[in-house]
Amino acid sequence: MESGNSFYELFPDAKNFSQTKMDIFKSAIQLFAKSGYSNTSTNQIAKTAGISEALIFRYFKNKKGILQAIIDPIANNILPDVLREFSREILHRQTANLNQFLNLVVNNRIKFFKANFPVIKIYISEILYDDSIRKQVLNAVPRDVYQDFNDEINYLKQNNAIIQWDNNQIFRFIFSNIFGYLVSHYVVFPNQEWNEKVEVSNLIDFLARGLDPVK
Amino acid sequence: MESGNSFYELFPDAKNFSQTKMDIFKSAIQLFAKSGYSNTSTNQIAKTAGISEALIFRYFKNKKGILQAIIDPIANNILPDVLREFSREILHRQTANLNQFLNLVVNNRIKFFKANFPVIKIYISEILYDDSIRKQVLNAVPRDVYQDFNDEINYLKQNNAIIQWDNNQIFRFIFSNIFGYLVSHYVVFPNQEWNEKVEVSNLIDFLARGLDPVK
Amino acid sequence: MESGNSFYELFPDAKNFSQTKMDIFKSAIQLFAKSGYSNTSTNQIAKTAGISEALIFRYFKNKKGILQAIIDPIANNILPDVLREFSREILHRQTANLNQFLNLVVNNRIKFFKANFPVIKIYISEILYDDSIRKQVLNAVPRDVYQDFNDEINYLKQNNAIIQWDNNQIFRFIFSNIFGYLVSHYVVFPNQEWNEKVEVSNLIDFLARGLDPVK
Amino acid sequence: MESGNSFYELFPDAKNFSQTKMDIFKSAIQLFAKSGYSNTSTNQIAKTAGISEALIFRYFKNKKGILQAIIDPIANNILPDVLREFSREILHRQTANLNQFLNLVVNNRIKFFKANFPVIKIYISEILYDDSIRKQVLNAVPRDVYQDFNDEINYLKQNNAIIQWDNNQIFRFIFSNIFGYLVSHYVVFPNQEWNEKVEVSNLIDFLARGLDPVK
DNA sequence: TATGAATGAGCCTTCATTCAT
DNA sequence: AATGAATGAAGGCTCATTCAT
DSSP states (O other): OOOSOOHHHHOGGGGGOOHHHHHHHHHHHHHHHHHOSTTOOHHHHHHHHTSOHHHHHHHOSOHHHHHHHHHHHIIIIIHHHHHHHHHHHHHHHTOOOHHHHHHHHHHHHHHHHHHTHHHHHHHHHHHHHOHHHHHHHHHHSOHHHHHHHHHHHHHHHHTTOSOOSOHHHHHHHHHHHHHHHHIIIIIISTTOOOOHHHHHHHHHHHHHHHHOSOO | OOOSOOHHHHOGGGGGOOHHHHHHHHHHHHHHHHHOSTTOOHHHHHHHHTSOHHHHHHHOSOHHHHHHHHHHHIIIIIHHHHHHHHHHHHHHHTOOOHHHHHHHHHHHHHHHHHHTHHHHHHHHHHHHHOHHHHHHHHHHSOHHHHHHHHHHHHHHHHTTOSOOSOHHHHHHHHHHHHHHHHIIIIIISTTOOOOHHHHHHHHHHHHHHHHOSOO | OOOSOOHHHHOGGGGGOOHHHHHHHHHHHHHHHHHOSTTOOHHHHHHHHTSOHHHHHHHOSOHHHHHHHHHHHIIIIIHHHHHHHHHHHHHHHTOOOHHHHHHHHHHHHHHHHHHTHHHHHHHHHHHHHOHHHHHHHHHHSOHHHHHHHHHHHHHHHHTTOSOOSOHHHHHHHHHHHHHHHHIIIIIISTTOOOOHHHHHHHHHHHHHHHHOSOO | OOOSOOHHHHOGGGGGOOHHHHHHHHHHHHHHHHHOSTTOOHHHHHHHHTSOHHHHHHHOSOHHHHHHHHHHHIIIIIHHHHHHHHHHHHHHHTOOOHHHHHHHHHHHHHHHHHHTHHHHHHHHHHHHHOHHHHHHHHHHSOHHHHHHHHHHHHHHHHTTOSOOSOHHHHHHHHHHHHHHHHIIIIIISTTOOOOHHHHHHHHHHHHHHHTOSOO
16 A cells, blocks of 8 residues: 555545645644644634635635544545555455564554644544544444455454454554554654664564464 | 542542532533533533532632643652552562563553543543643653663563563553553443453453563 | 821721721722722732631722722811811911921921822822812812911912912922922832932922022 | 824824724723723723724734833833933023023923823823833933933033032922923813913923022 | 624633622 | 622633625
């Protein structure tokens, strides 16, 4: 997977944005990520975008409308795409090598996360308090993707390449460790230096050992 | 330390709170956890507590003062306690049994988290955007506790009871998995049922295997 | 005149004040003088007096009531008394010596002003904005005193001891210079040192020469 | 300097004020002068100006900001100008005629005061209680002007045209009498008629005689 | 398209005052 | 006599949003 470095991959609709709308959009992302949605005023967005405050409301219905323009694509397009790709990668390779599988997944996700950190940060904070957004996440996992993922894990299990635990939990272990790695480095200690190569390698090693079927 | 169910363990100062102050305090926790600090008005807090808005400011200096009364104890008391306990448990037992150690820590933390979920949720969301609160976390780890913790990991290493990785990263693995377990169950999928016993047992197993020194 | 050093001379009613009422009263004077009536809260008064805020309203009807208790005596008793004394001093002495007259008046007023500076400052600021207080001042000059004063100036005129100007204006010259001397030293430049003896002597000299009938 | 009747002479910055900002500004002056700064609410200002309360804060940073827009020009421009004029008048004329000098200064100041009475009233009341404003007055006298003024008085002294008193005190005598004249007529007895020509003439005469070097 | 002007609603906070004890 | 608890009213100020141009 050529992971999410491109802005338009993340926001396909944004291709049709005028320059001005784009300025507003990007300013909002930047400010929401820095201070949070509630702590960002339309006035600040306008100033950062270099346009008048009133203009915001020509391009977006609401202040909330900007937030949704940021968040909706993730739940509706990006997340399903990512997951679809996630399973396709594995399926295509038909590999039963756990280590290789984890290597792929982890690095992929980390790249994606790093490339889209601001938007993800906005997403996280909104998930905490907005029920409707939380529901979007659940619905964002398409049924077929879910099936694919299960198939793959099952395939690994059949090949005795992964531990015989509940598939959901396996997924959560993988996800938690990737997410924990990222959050601790990018959110909690953003100013601290670290040796990424070693840590990621250890992370994969750790997962591989934890999920290894052999006692 | 018999961790986490009691309200007064979390907020030792609250023992001296009058009924009214407690009403305000609990209403604030409830509302902040539900909607976030910024989206909660002092007017709402007053109504929920069943008192007049003005009264809030007799018991707390500021709206921000309420938030701090919620957050400070965690950074100043709870977090140091947890970490101290974390290392003491090992010291007292003089054991280098990784599995036993993890069992203790994990279960303890989960109980604590479940009991204090609302407050922790508030904490998480503020950490995202408030630098000063983020700094509090860093300073919340007392130097001696940090030393103790390192000594213990080193002790485990000497006894070949844990993998030879950077101590900080080892801590992050443990923390990430506990935290990931909790967040996925309590924050992301709060309405979904699951077999806690099995999952926690697996979680410990997973950690133990991942941190096992034997390849 | 044994000028206004005594508190009870200024506030005869205060003799009947209980200790607590007196504490409130004095605290109010002190705070009103320092920050102004509007910028002083009943809370501050209570704290300064070392009593509870509620108690203020047992001893005074209102916050405004405290101000009136401070201001009324001046207009109703003190000012008339002072003026009465003012003329009596001169009349009794039956002097036609301008210099001696001024000496007496100036020093008297300065002593009075210095002794009662806080109250006078409150008075000044209220006179600026409160019509009813301004009216009190006008009515504070009793008709007979006014007559006495005029008689004396006339007497000085007959003896060719003072210039032949309108009596009111002569009074204003005297008053302005005394007042100007005090305000500049005590209100505008309260932290600056000065040689009082010389300045007062010059002030009298200045007035004497300005009002001297001889060209 | 053709002193004092024009609004824009007093507030040069006001030339750039929009109609609305001017409405707010003038309403504030009117209300502050009538009731004092503390007793005037932004709500009242808005109503008097015929605009919404929120609009005030688009044109002025603060409520305090309005006060400063009223007060600052006096300390920063008017006062230095007046003092500069004060000394320049004498310099240019190369005269040591005290009477002529006083005539000029007094009349000029009186015109100025009358034209700008409300603003001056605001100024007076704030000087009583606001330390920072009091300090502004001190700093409002530029060093060179202060030097010029002293030079001039010294020049008059050398020509034996003025009495040999401390320069500061001489200034205070002049200022006190002008100020006293104005306050008594405009503040204390605003409704009383008087013969201005005669009184001002006497005022100058009085000063001239009081400061005359000849005993 | 773009803006400056304007506002209603709401927010946090203070304050004088009342009441039960 | 004295207080702590409590509040209604108002104050300054911010903010998202509308409107005329």
